[in-house]
Amino acid sequence: MSSNASPILNHENISEATINRLSLYSRLLATLALEGVTVVSSKELSERTDFTATQIRRDLAYFGQFGKRGIGYEVAALKGAVDKILGVHVPRKVALIGVGNLGSALLGYRVLREHNFEIVAAFDNDSDKWDRTINNVVIQNIEELPETVQSKQIEIGIIAVPLHAAQNALNCLVAAGVKAVLNFAPAHLTVPRHIKLRNVDLSIELEGLSYFLQHQVP
Amino acid sequence: MSSNASPILNHENISEATINRLSLYSRLLATLALEGVTVVSSKELSERTDFTATQIRRDLAYFGQFGKRGIGYEVAALKGAVDKILGVHVPRKVALIGVGNLGSALLGYRVLREHNFEIVAAFDNDSDKWDRTINNVVIQNIEELPETVQSKQIEIGIIAVPLHAAQNALNCLVAAGVKAVLNFAPAHLTVPRHIKLRNVDLSIELEGLSYFLQHQVP
DNA sequence: TAGATTGTTAATCGATTAACAATC
DNA sequence: TAGATTGTTAATCGATTAACAATC
Numbered sequence: 475m476s477s478n479a480s481p482i483l484n485h486e487n488i489s490e491a492t493i494n495r496l497s498l499y500s501r502l503l504a505t506l507a508l509e510g511v512t513v514v515s516s517k518e519l520s521e522r523t524d525f526t527a528t529q530i531r532r533d534l535a536y537f538g539q540f541g542k543r544g545i546g547y548e549v550a551a552l553k554g555a556v557d558k559i560l561g562v563h564v565p566r567k568v569a570l571i572g573v574g575n576l577g578s579a580l581l582g583y584r585v586l587r588e589h590n591f592e593i594v595a596a597f598d599n600d601s602d603k604w605d606r607t608i609n610n611v612v613i614q615n616i617e618e619l620p621e622t623v624q625s626k627q628i629e630i631g632i633i634a635v636p637l638h639a640a641q642n643a644l645n646c647l648v649a650a651g652v653k654a655v656l657n658f659a660p661a662h663l664t665v666p667r668h669i670k671l672r673n674v675d676l677s678i679e680l681e682g683l684s685y686f687l688q689h690q691v692p
Numbered sequence: 693m694s695s696n697a698s699p700i701l702n703h704e705n706i707s708e709a710t711i712n713r714l715s716l717y718s719r720l721l722a723t724l725a726l727e728g729v730t731v732v733s734s735k736e737l738s739e740r741t742d743f744t745a746t747q748i749r750r751d752l753a754y755f756g757q758f759g760k761r762g763i764g765y766e767v768a769a770l771k772g773a774v775d776k777i778l779g780v781h782v783p784r785k786v787a788l789i790g791v792g793n794l795g796s797a798l799l800g801y802r803v804l805r806e807h808n809f810e811i812v813a814a815f816d817n818d819s820d821k822w823d824r825t826i827n828n829v830v831i832q833n834i835e836e837l838p839e840t841v842q843s844k845q846i847e848i849g850i851i852a853v854p855l856h857a858a859q860n861a862l863n864c865l866v867a868a869g870v871k872a873v874l875n876f877a878p879a880h881l882t883v884p885r886h887i888k889l890r891n892v893d894l895s896i897e898l899e900g901l902s903y904f905l906q907h908q909v910p
Numbered sequence: 911t912a913g914a915t916t917g918t919t920a921a922t923c924g925a926t927t928a929a930c931a932a933t934c
Numbered sequence: 935t936a937g938a939t940t941g942t943t944a945a946t947c948g949a950t951t952a953a954c955a956a957t958c
Contacts, residue, residue, distance in 0.1 A: 661719075
């Protein structure tokens with residue numbers, strides 16, 4: 475009745491590339507479900523992605539056996555399994571550091587909510603902003619961060635401060651006890667090993683495009 | 693006088709990982725220059741990044757010889773060389789597809805300008821928006837895209853439309869002749885091989901954090 | 911049963927790292 | 935010269951792919 479067969483093994487060594495691909499599989503499976511597809515083979519999945527059928531089967535096999543030989547994968551069940559592996563259904567509480575243009579936008583950003591990330595506290599070092607409310611979140615003094623992380627059981631920090639303030643924001647978050655950080659500042663930040671840092675860094679994307687355009691054969 | 697020794701070899705097979713690291717080197721070198729550092733060794737660079745000294749020397753060696761044995765690298769010269777490899781100084785013209793919240797924000801976004809990406813045309817399929825001007829860019833009917841790409845020598849498309857319209861936007865851009873695309877829609881898009889597609893996909897970052905939190909040893 | 915497709919092993923490929931000769 | 939550090943080769947490591955037995 476409850477969740478079935480597939481025991482999600484906690485292999486230590488799943489590569490980040492594999493996890494990123496799982497994200498794409500989840501999205502593709504959602505699309506297929508909308509199209510009314512109920513069963514899909516690794517070959518069909520590969521035709522709609524950049525990945526080989528073998529790689530897809532390999533990625534899934536790290537976590538269990540989800541298919542039927544000779545048949546393929548049941549779309550809904552596989553989507554459920556992948557989402558469970560990713561842990562996307564577990565709600566996560568977030569502290570936002572920096573309530574400027576970007577930070578304010580993030581407070582109302584649907585994609586965060588859709589992934590069960592809830593911003594439950596926001597901080598800024600501009601005292602004029604303290605006690606103002608955006609999207610039901612009160613802006614606080616950064617000094618209150620440790621206590622708030624504790625009392626609200628916050629696991630994640632989002633950095634939306636200017637470049638020069640980013641490393642300090644990160645240090646505050648780590649000291650306050652968050653476990654993971656999403657960084658929007660275009661800065662190279664240093665984190666202790668037990669903290670997961672993910673960068674949303676437009677600069678890298680733009681420079682990647684520049685390189686491609688510069689070096690393509692005309 | 694003009695640019696010196698380092699002939700930037702157009703190796704076919706530089707990995708994307710290497711290019712992404714070059715971006716970070718560029719940023720780190722900028723920081724070092726601000727700090728007044730004029731010469732730096734690969735060992736010192738490695739201490740301020742996640743990368744080993746060997747890997748840094750290896751990455752640079754793909755493109756030429758930039759250091760002095762026994763000494764290290766001259767910060768300003770190396771930054772110049774890396775930026776030249778990345779092609780960041782070459783101005784690029786951009787067409788924006790989708791002038792909603794995100795698209796409007798991108799029209800005024802400094803990071804694009806700082807990387808010499810100039811949005812010179814914007815398109816939307818809402819006819820109410822046509823002929824309105826944002827940041828000196830007139831919003832056009834998407835049907836005018838091919839002609840505009842041609843006449844304005846646009847190389848890059850930015851997709852800022854809702855999920856369901858993203859693949860169509862991409863198809864239009866490719867048909868119009870752009871060479872590279874930056875996609876902000878959280879969609880898995882299909883491109884011909886000769887087009888470079890880079891995704892700014894918050895979903896992947898969020899799901900990566902979810903996975904980490906779900907599977908970390910407590 | 912015959913055909914299809916998975917899950918997995920073994921082979922290959924590519925990227926990282928260690929080691930070191932060249933040289934400042 | 936002695937010490938330091940690069941650029942590069944060879945060894946290692948890890949990730950992808952090919953091949954195939956298991957099985958629906």
